Amino acid sequence: MLMDPQRETKTRQTRRIGEGVGFERTRRITGYLVGTLDRFNNAKRAEERDRVRHGV
Amino acid sequence: MPSSIIKRDGKSAPFDSGKILNAVNKANKAVGEEEMSPTDLLFVTEKVCGRLEREGLKHVEEIQDVVEETLIRYGYARTAKAYILYRAEHAKIRNAETYLMDIYKKLTWSSALEEDIKRENANIDGDTAMGTMLKYGSEGSKFFIDNHILPKDVSAAHNNGDIHIHDKDFYMLTETCCQIDLIPLFRRGFSTGHGHLREPNSIESYSALACIAIQANQNEMHGGQSVPNFDYAMAQGVGKTFCQEYWKAFAAYVQVKEDGSEEEALALAGEMRVLAGEDIRMGAAEDFGRRLSAAAGAGRRPLLEKAHAYAVEKAGKATDRRTYQAMEAFIHNLNTMNSRAGAQVPFSSVNYGTDTSAEGRMVVRNLLLATQAGLGNGETSIFPVQIFKVKSGLNFQPGDPNHDLFQLAMATSARRLFPNFGFLDAPFNLRYYKPGDYDTEAAYMGCRTRVLGNIHDPERQTICGRGNLSFTSINLPRLGLEADGNLGAFFALLDERMDLVFRQLLHRFKIQSAKKVRNYPFLMGEGIWMDSGGLDWDDAIAGVLRHGTLSVGFIGLAEALKALTGAHHGESDEARNLGLRIIGHMRRRTDEESERTRLNFTLLATPAEGLSGRFVELDRRRYGLVPGVTDRDYYTNSFHIPVYFPLPAFRKIRLEAPYHALTNAGHITYVELDGDTCKNPEAFEAVIRCMHEQGVGYGSVNHPLDRDPVCGYVGVINGVCPRCGRKEGEGVSPEVLRALRRQYPDVPLWDG
Known part of the structure; x- marks a missing residue:
């Protein structure tokens, strides 16, 4: 059977890797690093959100 | 008389007048005067029952109201009072039990995503079976401590947010942390309590046993564990590995050159090893080569010299490769091995950077390279916390023997957030420093703990085998709000609060002191804690615990200053001076308490992960939304300039540095850099140099990763x-x- 070239292109386009996968954001909380903000408690999430960078 | 009553849960139960009589009798007995005879008791009970019937009262609370009123009406005022107290006490217990069960319900049926209580500590997975089991234990223990152990005013001060007793769930059990010296531990071999381990003989075993020691100790204490001299300790493993590799290569060369058997070659190598005297060391290979030549007969000399040159090069490369793998394994293990029944990995810290031996340098270089490479797929490793010890003459200045490692440490930190930097030249650290003695090099644990001075034993103001016993923090913003701008009132309240915390720390210390060596088979049984090696299994640890520290912490200096002066220490000179006065006063008080008790009371710049939200929530309930004080969801960490306040990095360092000298139980200053600045090595180094120059004790750079x-x-x-x-x-x-x-x-x- 002949392959339908259009169909093959379509399959290739729809096969995508990483759908639904988020970015990881490592942050220092007090002195420890945490691999994801999900495990921060509410207060620390707020603190992390408010942080401003210091210029050099 | 009613036939039934309605209980608190809404269910009905048969009426029993005997219960009323008993309750009144109990209240009367508690008074000790106003004695009621059996007839009096029956009389009151009958009066109560009559009124219940007349008014159709059935609910248990209504019945209790009638009992109170009847007692008062017939002249039993004191008994009535006792009855009211008894009733209130039972209400409290009932409420408390409901409270605990409510927590258990939350722990059981809610996910960590929904419930803050399961995210108190970001490095514990509150969703797993063991994580939840740990929380059941922890919450049940807190309930027990609150209701049966703590003095009532202390328990109230904790629960209303005046103070925070850290790790309260461990109140009856253990201490915070310890700085472990692996060198003597490895030399004699050790038992983890579950099996004995021999002295290790290769860098791979050194690294594996270091992890095991950290893990074993973590399971006996409630805080993190630290290795204060990681480079010195691992260097010995590198040295042993180098020797093995050297003689292996030496024999291999001889065998090939002589076209002999392996046995002959090994025999010759063994013979030369004895004849040459002290075995080869990585940093002194040439010296060994000379001794080897001298020991060899003239006939063999050319062969052995060539074998030596070959073996030195071969062993150097092989040892370097093996050390890298061992350091990689060390990091991988500390991020994956379990502690606390699988709810966590051990909280670990390692300090390094001052060992200038070839072996120590090889350890640090490879640890940094492995940190840069990251875990599988390039993930950033969360543990161990790494601390590079910065010291002029050893690594800080160009031309210092470990300057290259200092540079590599900064490049690693710019990429992976670790290492942090500990500054041995800060005056309060330098005063303990003795060149060449790692036991006098200031080290930091976890997020900031520092244990160095020792009033109990001034001859041993050293690092190894010591740690914090417990710490309790004071809510500074509340004092600012209570004082309402009146400084005299503020300092009076602060003194009152500090007295309370001193008393509480001593209360806990007494409990800790009654424990025995057998309660800590590794920490005390293996002699890791200072002087515990000389104790027997059933000896109390009271004496040796006195080497530890009892720390008073504080949170939210910035918000306290806002409440008192309208500005924080980043905003006005007035606040800046007052901030130093407040923390200076606290330090004076801890020093005086040390003098008085000969115990190491120290002042801590509290990190307060779980605490920062709890205090502000309680204060908002009490004082409402006060701008700059209670209007965010957290209080600012210790003496930090608030995270939301924009200012240049160097100014932040200058403003926070003086507090490092005051907080002898630990401190840290952070600078937040953006990604691009961080990648600029000159900019990164300028920040670290500024910390060094300003007398910061411990610092680090945060950047988005x-x-x-x-x-x-x-x-x-x-x-x-x-x-x-x-x-x-x-x-x-x-x-x-x-x-x-x-x-x-x-x-x-x-x-x-």
Whole structure:
């Protein structure tokens, strides 16, 4: 059977890797690093959100 | 008389007048005067029952109201009072039990995503079976401590948010942390309590046993564990590995050159090893070569000299490779091995950077390289906390023997957030420093703990085998709000609060002191804690615990200053001076308490992960939304300038540095850099140099560290991944990933 070239292109386009996968954001909380903000408690999430960078 | 009553849960139960009589009798007995005869008791009971019947009262609370009123009406005022107290006490117990069960329900049926209580500590997975089991234990223990152990005023002060007793669930059990010296531990071999381990003989075993020691100790204490001299300790493993590799290569060379048997070659190597005297060391290979030549007969000399040169080069490379693998394994293990029944990995810290031996340098270089490489797929390792000890003459200045490692440490920190930097030249650290003695090099544990001075034993103001016993923090913003601008009132309240905390720390210390060596088979049984080696299994640890510290912490200096002066220490000179006065006063008080008790009372710049939200919530309930004080969801960490306040890095360092000298139980200053500045080595170094110059004790640089698990990119990701171009949640085609993999070898394999 002949392959339908259009169909093959379509399959290739729809096969995508990483759908639904988020970015990881490592942050220092007090002195420890945490691999994801999900495990921060509410207060620390707020603190992390408010942080401003210091210029050099 | 009513036939039934309605209980608190709404169910009905048969009426029993005997219960009323008993309750009144109990209340009367508690008074000790106003004695009621059996007839009096019956009389009151009958009066109560009559009124219940007349008014149709059935609910248990209504019945109790009638009992109170009847007692008062017939002249039993004191008994009535006792009855009211008894009733209130029971209400409290009932409420408390409901409270505990409510917590257990939350722990059981809610996910960590929904419930803050399961995210108190970000490094404990509150969703797992063991994580939840740990929380059941912890919450049940807190309930027990509150209701049966703590003096009532202390328990109230904790629960209303005046103070915070850290690790209260461990109140009856153990101490916070310890700085472990692996060198003597390894020399004699050790038992973890579950099996004995021999002295290790290669860098791989050194690294593995270091992990095991950290893990074993973590399971006996409630805080993190630290190795204060990681380079010195591991250097011995590198030395042993180098010797093995050297003689292996030496024999191999001889065998090939002589075309002899392996046995003959090994025999010759063994013979020379004895004749040459002290065995070869990595940093003194030439010296060994000379001794070897001298020991060899003239006939063999040329062969052995060549074998030596070959073996030195071969062993150097092999040892370096093995050390890298051992350091990689060390990091991997500390991020994956379990503690606390699987709810955590051990909280670990390692300090290094001052050992200038070839072996120690090899350890640090490879540990830093392995840290840069990251875990599988390039993930950033969370543990151990790494601390590079900065010291002029050893690594800080160009030309210092470990200056290259200092440079590598900064490059690693710019990429992976670790190491942090401990400054041995800060005056309060330098005063303890003795060149060449690692036991006098200031070290830091975990997020900031520092244990160095020792009033109990001034001859031993040293690092190893010591740690913090417990710490309790004071809510400074509340004092500011209570004082309402009146400084005299503020300092009076502060003194009152400090007295309470001193008393509480001593209360806990007494409990800790009654424990025996057998309660800590590793920490005390293996002699890790200072002087515990001389104790027997059933000896109390009271004496040796006196080497530890009892720390008073504080949180929210910035908000306290806002409440008192309208500005924090980043905003006005008035606040700046007052801030130093407040913390200076606290330090004076802890010093005086040390003098008085000969115990190490120290002042801590509290990190307060779980605490920062709890205090502000309680204060908001009490004082409402006070601008600059209670209007955010957290209080500012210790003496820090608030995270939301914009100011240049150098100014932040200058403003916070003086507090490092005052907080002898530990401190840290952070600077937040953006991704680009951080990648600029000169800018990064300028920040670290400024910390050194200003007398900061412990500092670190924060920068956004994101990672795309799909293409493996590590760096800053705003909306779109700079490497593969996907947005959060989007997919990438396999072709794109394959093309990227040709360019970047760290792209994870997804498509086989």
